Amino acid sequence: MSDVNIIELRDATKAFSRIPAFKNVNFDLRKGEIHALLGENGAGKSTLTKVMAGVFKLTEGKLFFDGREVSFATPAEALRAGIAMVFQETNLVPAMTVAQNLYLGEEKMFNRLRGLYIQARQFLAGMGFQVDPTAQVSTLGAAHKQMVEIARAVHHKARVIIFDEPTATLTPEEKRHFFNLLQRLVKEGIAVIFITHALEEALAVADRITVMRDGEIVASGEAKGFTRATIVQAMVGRTLTETLHGEVKRSARPYGDKVLSVENLSCAGLVRNSSFSVFSGQVTGMFGLVGAGRTEMAKVVAGLLKRNMFHGGEIRLLGKSVRYRVPRPAVRDGIVYVTEDRKFDGFFETMTAGENLQIGELTDASNPVSMVSMSRARELAKQWGERLRLKSISDRARMIELSGGNQQKVVIAKSLIQKPKLVIFDEPTRGVDVGAIVEIHQLISDLADQGMAVVVISSYLPEILAVSDRILVVKRGRVVEEMMLSEATEERVMFAAVH
């Protein structure tokens, strides 16, 4: 790491409709360093980095790149200058292959696809990523999409790479590959900004850490000068009860009535003869590595995927056999699925939070009113905004303008508005800050206390242990182990997931 700054922001302010996302920020990034940027959702981290990457222009202040004052009009201009950004939600072209996405914008008059695939395969293998370059992006899971995004940034030979929540979708093994890759990038003199909510990752890999809160930098310095506790305190401005890491001991809730019974379910090669039950008044955690088939099981239950036509198994909701071809009858019967991919499946990004919430209400079969009402949308936004402590820039802010955590809260509220009997949360805290994680966990716990059957799918083991009363471990499309909270340890759960 050198002492020379490659990026510098001086007295920088960025405002949307006169409301500042961040104000009077002084930030610098040194050559060849990994700089972790931390903060709660809505703290202004993403906006700050988007200014550097040319997505937004500063309202006030100055941006220096390599000692020269710059103002990038577009991300492409920033990329040409040497600043690449890997976004929180992937921005790949779903209909194209991995290789085509990797070399997007570099097409020649006549392209030789085979050569492109060989080149891409070598490049991906060099980075340690097990991704098929000929695979269509729409067929990839979230983790593999993230890998392609990272590979694309590295491929552009950027001098600064900004990663927004890069590890949220990666398995522990993939994360190790990623951190090795970061070290390689740094050795080559590339500077990295690394936005993350996983504080351990920041403490482990970053040279310097900057913490933002409410659009201001509240702490910045060498990583070794920080501890988990000091970061958390700086982020939220209060001492946080760290339920996520099991510091609060709790006992498992008893079994309620059997709400869902899945028997010998099969769905293509993704779910294979799997059986499990879900009980009311409990949180059932579902753990497995990425690709284990957890999401697919949940999607079949919720009517988003169809099980095998021949001997696909049985699903019983409150003892009654059900088979959904589309999600609407599942929602009507009281099953809601809170998606892991909120950007694509969770909300309409050009609508406001209230309008999205009203869409949830309109899906409710018991609701006789089926007309769109702006006043009702505002009322819902206010009501659920208070309940879930939703922080938005203004009432009229579109979903795309909200932070990841607030978007997730809207997606959850949209599901709960349908008064479900069974809620399936798929990666509920992916891309969500520590403060919001605690709030979402509390909400999940409250739902179980109210007698609802709750399923939480997560690849993050501490989260599973923090929220679940009962843990199901999924491997290769099948539930292979069940344990109560009292028996579950990280080692035991992980052992079941990988052996």
Place this chain on the structure above:
Amino acid sequence: MSALGQLFDRFLGRGDWAVTVPTLDGPLLPNQELEDAETFAGLAEADNLVRTEKGILASSANRLTRFGAGGQAETLQEFPGEITALAHARGMTAVAIDGKGLVIRGGLYDGREATGDEARRLSCITALTFLDSNTLLVANGSASLPASAWRRDLMQKNASGSVWRLDLKSGRLDLVRDGLAWPAGIATTGSNRVYVTEAWRHRVLAVDLVTRATAPALEHLPAYPARIAPAFNAGYWLTFYSVRNQLVEFILREETFRKRMLAEVPEAYWMAPSLSSWRDYREPMQGSQLKQMNVLKPYAVTRSYGLVVHCDQNMKPLSSFHSRADGTVHGTLSACETGDDLLVASRGGSRIVRLPKVASGKRG
């Protein structure tokens, strides 16, 4: 459902034609509690545990045996046929004899028998319970087969079982409910409602004795329920013949194969549930039932199993005790509490096992 719908379901393996089995999970999560339990007493074909003022009564084929607190056995009487059910209340013991009817020993109606023509309808008594001092509730498993032919009744897909109310004073026999698929257990609730297990439909029914209305209290069980015994918390102990498995479910739907198996294969070698297994190398095996390194995998699909489930007063399962595929305490058809302990009769294992402190709620 329309005939066309049935045809589709049959073709696609859906609905009634789905070859699926509910999983043993939640409160039914497998453990080794029955296998690890201490032996209270060895008893060939142990069955029908009943607590009396003088000790525990158990049946072993045609013998009625009483056990003291220390497990010492005393044979009370030998009957002309296999004892298939026992009940005891106020000094009276009702004994059901396979294919013959029932007799009362002790108490107000000592010596009364229902073994002649009047009891022809009670030739397959599977469970008994006293409703009051003068009334006995009787579960009759089948109208055509004896109680010992339970496997045949299942594989023939019969549903000719019934529940009767027997007035001991007048000897009058009233039908409460018929058309049941092997009622194997019966328990009172302190109201007009009684619980009846319907083994081959894998459920427990709540039957109103006044209105005769029937409603399922517990459905879609992963095993074939047998007897019901009262538990310390106003709940019940539910015992089971064996667990269901996909191959048996499949055979039950494959009419040609099933009929040929019944006609041509000796009963001991049917692919059907059993009270014990691995006593003969000619017994049928399934893929995952194969031994590896000469050890049977505990999670293997099995034809015999040991399972006792503790339910609350509404028949909601709370916890369970198991003997898995690699165990021997199988065919646990009867259980009863004694003090803080629970005794379980394993017909397949030919012994009675004791689960200490289970009946006080301190374990399980």
